[in-house]
Amino acid sequence: MLDKNQIAKRIAQELRDGMYVNLGIGIPTLVANYIPSGVDVVLQSENGLLGMGPFPFEGEEDPDLINAGKQTITTVPGSVFFDSAMSFGMIRAGKVDLTVLGAMEVADNGDIANWKIPGKMVKGMGGAMDLVASAKNIIVAMQHVNKAGESKLLKQCSLPITGVGCVKKIVTELGLFDVTERGFELRELAPGVTVEEVKAKTEGRLVVEGDIPVMNL
Amino acid sequence: MNKVYTDAAAAVADIQDGATLMLGGFGLCGIPENSIAALVAKKVTGLTCISNNAGVDDFGIGLMLQQRQVKKMISSYVGENAEFERQLLSGELEVELIPQGTLATRCLAAGYGMPAIFTPAGVGTEVAQGKEVRRFEFNGEEKDYLMEYAFEADFAIVKAWKGDTQGNLIYKDTARNFNPMMAMAGKITIAEVEELVPAGELDPNFIHTPGIYVHRIFQGVNYEKRIEQRTVRKRSTE
Numbered sequence: 001m002l003d004k005n006q007i008a009k010r011i012a013q014e015l016r017d018g019m020y021v022n023l024g025i026g027i028p029t030l031v032a033n034y035i036p037s038g039v040d041v042v043l044q045s046e047n048g049l050l051g052m053g054p055f056p057f058e059g060e061e062d063p064d065l066i067n068a069g070k071q072t073i074t075t076v077p078g079s080v081f082f083d084s085a086m087s088f089g090m091i092r093a094g095k096v097d098l099t100v101l102g103a104m105e106v107a108d109n110g111d112i113a114n115w116k117i118p119g120k121m122v123k124g125m126g127g128a129m130d131l132v133a134s135a136k137n138i139i140v141a142m143q144h145v146n147k148a149g150e151s152k153l154l155k156q157c158s159l160p161i162t163g164v165g166c167v168k169k170i171v172t173e174l175g176l177f178d179v180t181e182r183g184f185e186l187r188e189l190a191p192g193v194t195v196e197e198v199k200a201k202t203e204g205r206l207v208v209e210g211d212i213p214v215m216n217l
Numbered sequence: 218m219n220k221v222y223t224d225a226a227a228a229v230a231d232i233q234d235g236a237t238l239m240l241g242g243f244g245l246c247g248i249p250e251n252s253i254a255a256l257v258a259k260k261v262t263g264l265t266c267i268s269n270n271a272g273v274d275d276f277g278i279g280l281m282l283q284q285r286q287v288k289k290m291i292s293s294y295v296g297e298n299a300e301f302e303r304q305l306l307s308g309e310l311e312v313e314l315i316p317q318g319t320l321a322t323r324c325l326a327a328g329y330g331m332p333a334i335f336t337p338a339g340v341g342t343e344v345a346q347g348k349e350v351r352r353f354e355f356n357g358e359e360k361d362y363l364m365e366y367a368f369e370a371d372f373a374i375v376k377a378w379k380g381d382t383q384g385n386l387i388y389k390d391t392a393r394n395f396n397p398m399m400a401m402a403g404k405i406t407i408a409e410v411e412e413l414v415p416a417g418e419l420d421p422n423f424i425h426t427p428g429i430y431v432h433r434i435f436q437g438v439n440y441e442k443r444i445e446q447r448t449v450r451k452r453s454t455e
Binding site for chain 2: 087
């Protein structure tokens, strides 16, 4: 089974040199810690920055320089600031190559739910609906089951959805899945996880073909 | 032409109960602190506020919520605010949640003189309920788009880093966020700036918001610029 950092590390292996990447809040943010050497990516923060750097050194925090999670950050050489309309313009126009985000539920047709739990406090979708509606490639980082042990990889989302048929790939603590017309296609198993465990914890259509390799971290 | 006001109180003096306001900022970054304080002091009520966020309990728009001045919020994300949550659950406050890019672009459309936009954000979700859907072949694929209307606001209230007496504005870093498109969208736009300079002192090549969009400008004072999530790294001792 993978921990949060290992999920982030596996997703980081999907990064390619020259990509523009938007990382969501939570596990996706950790992906920035594992960018492979020799791979040069530009991180987009949807509040108006391309070229997001690490957190500032103590004492150098600037309240005018934050990321979409409202955390103080820094720039890198080549960074650029822009306004929110342009930020979502570049997202909508498909200029951002990869979006990594978390999810409460994903359906086997690629629907994603990650913004609202009816009856509980609703905080809003922020930029998630814009991102999932337009990103060319979406990887979801999520836990395979909820706290009650119920599958979060479903036939159909039970929560209000954020976007339709948009998720392309999922990495959970159990493995890596491509989301295709056939459903969740198991591509890699996390170390120590069996196909039987994945089957037991996946409610949606699961495709397991041939020998499934163990994830190389 | 005189766009320069003495302070926030003078600039917001004619904002009446029931007005629709746009307020710039992302979280607490780039918010019009002085104008919000003046609106709190003025005790104007029944406001509709279009703003990406709703501040925190004791800062930003949260200060106006505390005084029950807001009737309706139109935002994309309203976490981090317990008083907001209380008013929402008790039905005192009306809230319309919309995707962040939709919010930005509905402001932009107003400033560009266009009544509506088409966006894929929210297609197939509850955001799409009651909205016109059109299918376009565009950018190499055929897909559905929602029609969303341009916002109309009585006042847009924005914060910039530098401004001149013509109303030209320059923003700093990510404090730019929603300020430029909101500045363009107000029937009356009020800009507060950290540094107000005479016309001619800003390089025309580097102005973000042309003064034609700005009706009132004033020199702000005592900016707190509160940080919502202070994140740092340790200096390596090597």
